[in-house]
Amino acid sequence: LxxxxxxxxxxxxxxxxxxxxxxxxxxxxxxxxxxxxDGRINIDNNRAERAVKPFVIGRKNWLFSNTAKGANASAMLYSIVETAKANNLLVDSYLNTCLDELAKKPESIEHLLPWNIKLG
Structure with missing residues (x-):
């Protein structure tokens, strides 16, 4: 050709x-x-596009982060969610477990980190 x-x-x-x-x-x-x-190369970048999609969708929601504290809280939540995904956790289950555990022992969080947590 x-x-x-x-x-x-x-x-x-x-x-x-x-x-x-x-x-x-x-x-x-x-x-x-x-x-x-090179057979290792993907033909498209769909995986990368899917990874950033939540941030693109969330862009309008960030308009409501009109204070530094609100923006900081949003950034922390996105970090927690994306780290949970990166550790192959079901995000809703992970967040529910974290909230339940924090209600019991708010001073201890090391065991709740996505790479330490035991979901059962």
Whole structure:
């Protein structure tokens, strides 16, 4: 296909849809070759997009963090949630357990850290 693109790029009007596609091909061809040669590379960035989606959705909610304390509280909550996810915990179960444990022993939190907690 690459040989055909090289041989025909000057025969196709560059402003046509096919001409634009050929220009795109020529500009991006090195990325396709890299992807084909290295099987570890993902074809898309969907995983990264999904990871930042909660922050994009939350952007409107952050408008209500109109004080430094409110913004700090939001940042702490997002940190706790994302750390729980990173440790393969079910977030709602983790938060419920933390709140229950804090009601019993608010002075002790080390055992509630996402990498220490035992959910049962």
């Amino acid at each position: 690459h040989v055909w693109v090289i041989n025909n790029k000057d025969k196709i009007p560059p402003k046509s849809k096919l001409g634009e596609a050929l220009t795109y091909w020529l500009n991006q061809e090195h990325k396709l070759v890299t992807y084909l040669e």
